Amino acid sequence: MSKRLYELIAKVMNVPPSDISDDSSPESIESWTSFKGYVLLYELENEFKVKFTINEAMDVKKVSDIKRHLSNHGITL
Numbered sequence: 001m002s003k004r005l006y007e008l009i010a011k012v013m014n015v016p017p018s019d020i021s022d023d024s025s026p027e028s029i030e031s032w033t034s035f036k037g038y039v040l041l042y043e044l045e046n047e048f049k050v051k052f053t054i055n056e057a058m059d060v061k062k063v064s065d066i067k068r069h070l071s072n073h074g075i076t077l
Contacts, residue, residue, distance in 0.1 A: 002067070002077050008047055009063065012040045025062035048075050 006020040013020075013031045023034050026032040040059055044050070044066065050073040060066055 004069060005045075005063070005070070008043055009066075012036055012043055020063065022063055022064040023069065044070070048073070050075065066068055068075065 003017070007017050009020050009024070011022070013029050013036060015029060015031060019029065020066060024073040026034075037060070041052060045052060050070065052069060052073075056069045056072075060069070070077060
C-alpha cells in the first residue's frame, strides 16, 4: 500500500516513485510547491476516500505525516 501512496505523490510532484520515501518533503523534492501540496491533498482525498481537516493538512511536513493521518482515518498502508 505504501507503493500506491508513493506512486500518487510521485505523479503529483512529477518525479520518479523511487525518489519518494517516508522522509520526502518540500525541502527534499524541488517540485513540491504549496500549489502542488494542495493538489496532493485533493488527490489523496479522492484516492483514499477521506476528508482531511485543515489542521491535518497544515500538519504535513513529510510523507510520514501523510501516512499517519491516513492511518488515523482507518487507511492501512
